[in-house]
Amino acid sequence: xxxxxxxxxxxxxxxxxxxxxxxxxxxxxxxxxxxxxxxxxxxxxxxxxxxxxxxxxxxxxxxxxxxxxxxxxxxxxxxxxxxxxxxxxxxxxxxxxxxxxxxxxxxxxxxxxxxxxxxxxxxxxxxxxxxxxxxxxxxxxxxxxxxxxxxxxxxxxxxxxxxxxxxxxxxxxxxxxxxxxxxxxxxxxxxxxxxxxxxxxxxxxxxxxxxxxxxxxxxxxxxxxxxxxxxxxxxxxxxxxxxxxxxxxxxxxxxxxxxxxxxxxxxxxxxxxxxxxxxxxxxxxxxxxxxxxxxxxxxxxxxxxxxxxxxxxxxxxxxxxxxxxxxxxxxxxxxxxxxxxxxxxxxxxxxxxxx
Amino acid sequence: xxxxxxxxxxxxxxxxxxxxxxxxxxxxxxxxxxxxxxxxxxxxxxxxxxxxxxxxxxxxxxxxxxxxxxxxxxxxxxxxxxxxxxxxxxxxxxxxxxxxxxxxxxxxxxxxxxxxxxxxxxxxxxxxxxxxxxxxxxxxxxxxxxxxxxxxxxxxxxxxxxxxxxxxxxxxxxxxxxxxxxxxxxxxxxxxxxxxxxxxxxxxxxxxxxxxxxxxxxxxxxxxxxxxxxxxxxxxxxxxxxxxxxxxxxxxxxxxxxxxxxxxxxxxxxxxxxxxxxxxxxxxxxxxxxxxxxxxxxxxxxxxxxxxxxxxxxxxxxxxxxxxxxxxxxxxxxxxxxxxxxxxxxxxxxxxxxx
Numbered sequence: 247x248x249x250x251x252x253x254x255x256x257x258x259x260x261x262x263x264x265x266x267x268x269x270x271x272x273x274x275x276x277x278x279x280x281x282x283x284x285x286x287x288x289x290x291x292x293x294x295x296x297x298x299x300x301x302x303x304x305x306x307x308x309x310x311x312x313x314x315x316x317x318x319x320x321x322x323x324x325x326x327x328x329x330x331x332x333x334x335x336x337x338x339x340x341x342x343x344x345x346x347x348x349x350x351x352x353x354x355x356x357x358x359x360x361x362x363x364x365x366x367x368x369x370x371x372x373x374x375x376x377x378x379x380x381x382x383x384x385x386x387x388x389x390x391x392x393x394x395x396x397x398x399x400x401x402x403x404x405x406x407x408x409x410x411x412x413x414x415x416x417x418x419x420x421x422x423x424x425x426x427x428x429x430x431x432x433x434x435x436x437x438x439x440x441x442x443x444x445x446x447x448x449x450x451x452x453x454x455x456x457x458x459x460x461x462x463x464x465x466x467x468x469x470x471x472x473x474x475x476x477x478x479x480x481x482x483x484x485x486x487x488x489x490x491x492x493x494x495x496x497x498x499x500x501x502x503x504x505x506x507x508x509x510x511x512x513x514x515x516x517x518x519x520x521x522x523x524x525x526x527x528x529x530x531x532x533x534x535x536x537x538x539x540x541x542x543x544x545x546x547x548x549x550x551x552x553x554x555x556x557x558x559x560x561x562x563x564x565x566x567x568x569x570x571x572x573x574x575x576x577x578x579x580x581x582x583x584x585x586x587x588x589x590x591x592x593x594x595x596x597x598x599x600x601x
Numbered sequence: 602x603x604x605x606x607x608x609x610x611x612x613x614x615x616x617x618x619x620x621x622x623x624x625x626x627x628x629x630x631x632x633x634x635x636x637x638x639x640x641x642x643x644x645x646x647x648x649x650x651x652x653x654x655x656x657x658x659x660x661x662x663x664x665x666x667x668x669x670x671x672x673x674x675x676x677x678x679x680x681x682x683x684x685x686x687x688x689x690x691x692x693x694x695x696x697x698x699x700x701x702x703x704x705x706x707x708x709x710x711x712x713x714x715x716x717x718x719x720x721x722x723x724x725x726x727x728x729x730x731x732x733x734x735x736x737x738x739x740x741x742x743x744x745x746x747x748x749x750x751x752x753x754x755x756x757x758x759x760x761x762x763x764x765x766x767x768x769x770x771x772x773x774x775x776x777x778x779x780x781x782x783x784x785x786x787x788x789x790x791x792x793x794x795x796x797x798x799x800x801x802x803x804x805x806x807x808x809x810x811x812x813x814x815x816x817x818x819x820x821x822x823x824x825x826x827x828x829x830x831x832x833x834x835x836x837x838x839x840x841x842x843x844x845x846x847x848x849x850x851x852x853x854x855x856x857x858x859x860x861x862x863x864x865x866x867x868x869x870x871x872x873x874x875x876x877x878x879x880x881x882x883x884x885x886x887x888x889x890x891x892x893x894x895x896x897x898x899x900x901x902x903x904x905x906x907x908x909x910x911x912x913x914x915x916x917x918x919x920x921x922x923x924x925x926x927x928x929x930x931x932x933x934x935x936x937x938x939x940x941x942x943x944x945x946x947x948x949x950x951x952x953x954x955x956x
Binding site: 356513519526 | 608609610611642664665684685687690691710711713714717740741742772860861862863865868872873874875876879880881898899900901903913914915926927931932933953955956
């Protein structure tokens with residue numbers, strides 16, 4: 247079936263592009279000694295995580311317990327949850343995963359987290375494992391000083407919680423549009439992570455895992471001594487926002503298929519909007535770049551640009567999301583495509599698993 | 602069960618506030634002769650639509666066929682689809698609804714739409730019905746001139762498609778922050794709709810339905826001669842964006858419950874972000890207004906404001922969405938609450954029914 251015969255709006259996943267992106271990422275890490283534990287928050291789909299593991303990923307990173315549960319059900323891992331588990335309900339869900347034999351490590355950043363984990367361990371008889379999240383300059387979660395990090399590592403050991411290492415994420419680099427200042431910012435962030443790692447080593451608690459970085463800083467992070475693994479996620483499908491940061495390396499694998507409703511002199515309107523396409527990183531573009539989704543209402547997009555002259559009502563068009571992660575979170579299935587033909591359908595089982 | 606014992610992030614729906622909002626809307630229309638056909642795009646939940654019908658709504662408006670299918674399955678209607686049905690797959694879905702005996706009227710805005718409907722009618726032996734969408738100044742879909750509208754009405758009659766009337770929506774009024782210029786803009790839009798209606802009457806095709814207006818222009822639209830019914834949707838739950846347009850009338854019925862992960866000097870971080878809370882209409886606020894979700898990443902919100910001083914990790918807090926429609930689209934269930942206690946759970950069956 248031709249992919250453009252599908253009802254709209256829906257997501258198309260180009261399998262050739264996915265395979266290219268996996269190969270390109272593994273090639274960029276080859277010989278660096280830095281491993282990849284790709285982030286599940288982008289694909290949210292076990293079939294994709296399996297391809298990543300088969301290509302050499304050492305495990306999968308998740309943001310939420312709900313995503314970890316999806317992976318556990320699919321028998322995929324080991325799992326690193328790059329986020330804190332907070333509140334008794336979630337702590338008990340973590341212990342239930344451990345009781346199933348799932349290899350999962352979670353992040354802690356405070357005595358509060360360690361105490362909740364330790365209480366959960368006592369309640370359940372499980373032995374959780376943790377990495378310490380350090381603040382690499384993003385001002386979100388994470389310990390502020392190496393001394394805090396060392397204190398937490400000691401607390402983990404004292405509470406009988408497995409101590410696996412540290413993680414830090416330099417997400418604030420996306421706010422820096424220029425390449426050279428951005429490089430300096432990434433290097434400063436990774437330097438900060440390494441200072442925490444060195445303090446731990448000096449305290450006799452060398453971190454096994456030093457995990458950092460998304461797709462856009464892979465080139466720098468993979469050349470930084472001390473970093474053991476990366477959490478890159480977006481590279482798998484790529485999106486137009488990331489193309490600005492990693493030009494020419496990855497291909498657009500994910501597009502949103504939409505139907506034109508009407509065409510006017512200066513714009514066309516199609517049947518996707520904020521309820522099926524995100525625009526938190528700006529407008530989506532047509533594959534050939536000749537028009538963009540300039541304005542979204544809830545169920546409509548205004549298309550503008552020279553390419554609209556060739557459009558007519560009823561026509562199907564593909565848009566490259568500016569932010570794949572938040573767009574696919576609105577959908578339940580990938581229509582998997584090779585050479586424009588639908589070859590499979592993969593459920594996005596992790597979509598909206600935000601608990 | 603206390604609502605704050607629920608796992609997070611999740612949606613709470615205050616039933617007292619829903620009932621207040623229904624009563625306030627019906628009171629504002631009482632004696633005006635203008636009926637209400639509330640928009641399903643906001644609640645997306647049959648239980649809520651049933652409450653609206655029981656209170657006197659003459660039917661339900663939807664944006665998408667998927668929403669109409671949800672209502673049809675629940676036995677609720679009649680249904681007005683305030684949007685075009687484009688493409689053979691969707692036309693055939695519409696005919697299937699008609700074959701089930703569902704009372705549904707769809708919008709057309711071009712000869713293309715009427716032709717597709719007529720072809721679908723011939724294929725299926727069904728007799729669809731339509732309103733003509735006119736452009737009330739928003740520059741999205743809709744006929745531009747009364748002459749176009751009259752021509753389409755004649756085409757409907759010629760093709761054997763039921764002609765029900767017209768609709769126009771003045772959504773561009775939201776871009777006007779000041780009250781008096783906004784009033785003029787709404788009046789101009791409704792005046793434009795009425796000019797189409799008058800041209801139809803002069804042509805011997807008086808519209809049965811003249812449908813316009815969302816929650817924020819109800820007060821004006823309900824006093825405008827010629828308008829027969831309103832499509833107001835947001836009033837049912839209200840959100841902080843609409844409070845700026847209709848201050849003091851409706852109550853916040855919908856909140857997002859989230860858990861604090863960490864608290865710092867100048868901010869706190871909680872476990873909701875762009876994947877569970879929208880910010881297309883600006884930041885969400887705490888119920889008491891003492892802090893707001895100043896910044897969202899995918900799974901984290903930065904809370905700022907004086908109220909964060911009282912927060913601690915593990916604490917549950919409620920946020921009032923700035924845009925309920927796009928927030929609830931990310932969720933699958935309302936936890937229905939009275940006086941802080943969970944009394945029911947209503948599936949959001951229309952969430953992401955964007956096809």
